[in-house]
Amino acid sequence: MKLGESLEDYLECLLILGEKGKIRSVDVAKMMNVTKPSVNNAMKILKEKGYVLQESYKDIQLTQQGHKLASSIFKRHQILTAFLRDILHVEETTAEEDACKMEHILSKETFHQLSLFYEQYMQKQEN
Secondary structure (H helix, E strand, C coil): CCCCHHHHHHHHHHHHHHHHCCECHHHHHHHHCCCHHHHHHHHHHHHHCCCEECCCCCCEEECHHHHHHHHHHHHHHHHHHHHHHHHCCCCHHHHHHHHHHHCCCCCHHHHHHHHHHHHHHHHHHHC
8 A cells, every 4th residue: 555755754754763762743743854733644644544553642653564564664765775875876865865765656676676686786795
């Protein structure tokens, strides 16, 4: 199920914040540079889709389904960043920004082939 770029970015943010501890709406807003009402609207949608749990005025939690999807999105981001940085020698900040845009638009097939290429390339570099 395609969520769209914005909601995928929220899931990725929740995953990152969750690894550091509690996930609070104010921290999500700060990290994503959005307003707290925007976070609340996104959480409402993600809750309806079964990706997050949040009681009124409580911390946000990813569901198992939400964690799985967020991890997948984050992995795409990491691999794309590494590909741009390590193979194409794009500067780190630009690689991060471009990977964030690319992770939402690449097909599964293209991403899979890019991942395989990256892995093979890195193995050759190690030998």
